């Protein structure tokens with residue numbers, strides 16, 4: 068049976084449909100201490116005292132620490148390797164002289180049970196002198212003055228933008244904003260740390276996404292060798308970027324376990340998650356586009372400001388860099404400039420969230436294209452089509468870089484995808500029907516957005532495969548799984564090469580003691596990088612098996628085949644085969660020599676390892692389209708239909724890809740219509756529960772209609788793989804904005820996401 | 836600390852006696868005292884539904900109910916339903932439709948659907964869609980969950 072490219076059921080599902088998932092909160096050791104943070108109630112204040120004696124007086128409290136108890140603990144550092152210029156923006160593990168956002172940790176308590184820890188946290192006496200809170204990034208003077216509120220400027224571009232704009236037929240300028248939002252995984256964050264004195268080992272469970280990188284960061288923070296720390300993920304209740312960015316809580320739990328000699332469990336509650344976990348988006352843009360009368364785009368110039376909150380997260384300036392690097396999307400331009408200003412405010416620090424920088428950039432770029440079409444009286448889809456980078460231009464250097472890496476689109480046939488989407492979804496008919504409904508008085512519209520995404524790249528992803536005597540295959544990876552189906556995808560790739568059922572392939576991930584290096588599961592990398600490494604390691608195992616079988620059977624390897632888990636001579640395809648498990652048995656180090664099999668002492672058994680490194684990431688792409696109806700009384704927008712078409716190079720499992728697209732799309736619908744983290748003028752967060760942060764519910768979203776193509780395999784990997792994790796969310800806001808414009812008959816009406824009913828009512832009032 | 840109270844109820848078909856603090860919720864008791872961690876807790880605020888259990892045949896959010904309120908009543912959880920085979924059609928449909936990504940919401944949706952299918956095996960698709968809107972999922976986008984519950988309903992109907 069062939070596995071690659073088939074929509075097989077995911078291997079991970081079975082424990083999860085029986086309540087046997089091992090999420091962080093289910094793994095508490097029997098004698099663990101509950102850790103609880105005391106958090107600042109003020110957005111900006113000078114600390115006068117933090118007194119933990121009241122907490123310590125409660126029975127059941129084992130320890131309570133403020134900043135002065137921590138000793139010389141460095142602030143949280145960057146996993147991007149940034150040093151120097153960004154040093155001043157690292158978050159202290161506990162606040163010392165200043166608190167800079169509501170929710171900033173100021174003390175920590177450890178108690179015998181969660182309820183006592185919660186009571187004890189209430190007993191910590193915190194005194195502070197209030198300072199003015201800076202909530203608005205534009206006027207923020209956090210750091211002393213408006214200049215000091217800028218963490219850094221990020222700039223990208225090519226060509227003479229001013230000249231191109233001056234000589235173009237038309238120029239459109241827009242002010243566009245994407246509100247603050249959050250990844251909001253359904254499982255809050257958590258961490259369990261346990262010091263094993265017998266082995267002098269600190270064991271950590273919970274942080275997911277980038278286990279090896281997180282381990283190294285934690286090792287640095289607490290001053291222990293990385294090899295004396297094991298980080299292992301269990302089941303993870305969603306990540307979407309927010310989970311697994313090391314923060315004060317992670318360091319404190321480790322410190323607690325080491326100092327107190329007891330396992331420590333930190334389990335965040337939802338309210339805490341909503342002020343403490345990384346938040347995202349919060350970007351304002353002043354964007355200009357220049358075009359010729361025939362609709363050809365000439366130049367784009369975007370200045371944007373990121374509402375960073377009070378500190379940088381370990382991902383440093385990544386989001387500003389991604390925005391600038393990916394803003395051009397699929398279009399040809401003569402000149403381009405993006406200038407990002409990362410600004411401090413008295414809010415929860417922002418960090419990555421699925422589609423980081425691209426959701427924002429796509430919203431901006433596609434709004435600009437819609438504006439050009441409107442100004443010139445052209446069809447918005449036609450304007451897009453005429454500006455797409457052509458397949459013949461691939462690989463296409465885009466004149467910008469991300470970090471040091473030039474952005475070069477590896478492959479793509481954008482026009483073909485547009486055509487196939489138009490056919491599959493019958494978009495012409497759909498648009499006509501929408502127009503007819505509108506002419507009959509319904510406020511309904513259609514919108515479409517095109518985008519390019521980025522996945523994988525770099526190095527440090529590896530795989531080790533070994534086959535046991537029963538023929539069961541173990542694949543050890545340095546990747547992580549947060550619900551995307553990594554085990555299934557990797558098993559499918561390996562199963563075909565080793566000719567075994569994919570259910571016989573066990574994939575180990577997210578364990579720093581199982582393999583030396585790993586880049587986890589960020590930036591849609593796991594299928595691209597780990598999938599490629601798995602393919603290469605499996606091919607080595609296959610060769611090794613055939614060579615050993617050749618010696619055992621006495622037939623040369625090139626005349627052997629591996630089929631249904633057995634090796635047999637090609638000429639005698641009905642002869643009894645040699646099971647791959649038997650070959651593994653023969654290749655055991657104690658037997659291989661005796662049997663005079665080809666083997667090498669440094670790769671014992673039927674096993675092999677492979678590491679991949681890609682100089683450039685891959686660039687999957689797609690489009691989103693939406694039909695949206697607006698209730699002009701209430702301002703409520705309803706997404707009636709939603710489409711995503713995406714090219715992923717080679718879909719290992721189309722069903723899993725579709726699930727990624729659909730899940731991302733619905734997050735995108737939430738981000739377009741309802742999800743927003745608001746703050747009061749004094750910096751108090753308004754959203755502290757699911758009641759105030761409106762995630763989409765099932766009745767608010769249609770079934771997502773997907774088209775998955777593999778017309779443009781990546782030339783960078785043998786299987787042509789590209790990542791799919793962030794394609795669903797990328798274009799949702801942009802497509803829905805266009806559809807709302809059309810529904811209410813006002814081009815350019817939507818300038819601010821999310822388009823909440825209140826915001827849309829205000830727009831409608833302005834219109835009438 | 837408040838005083839501990841005795842409590843007797845039926846848990847997944849077995850008469851059970853425990854002692855609990857009056858402020859303990861059913862979710863906390865299940866997860867911490869009884870080590871039944873299949874009931875997950877996404878919010879503790881009664882809004883996500885991941886902690887859904889069945890009390891006397893009705894779906895209930897275990898984070899909003901105090902354990903002492905269970906006195907004399909019948910509680911069923913995902914573990915019990917999975918063990919007695921009564922949700923096999925739902926489990927299979929969830930896997931087939933890929934309605935499980937991270938799986939954190941899955942117990943809640945399965946229990947919610949199980950209660951609905953038990954009380955009305957002829958439940959209409961529209962009612963299923965409304966039912967599924969009660970709980971939150973951040974991964975799947977809901978389409979696969981809707982389809983899975985509809986499919987299981989069909990299978991169950993055929994069997995009855």
Ligand code: FES
Pocket residue numbers: 875876877878879880881882883884885886887896897898899
């Ligand atoms: S945990 Fe009970 S409803 Fe969310």
Ligand code: FES
Pocket residue numbers: 253304305550934935936937938939940941971972973974975
């Ligand atoms: S599958 Fe992750 S929350 Fe539903």
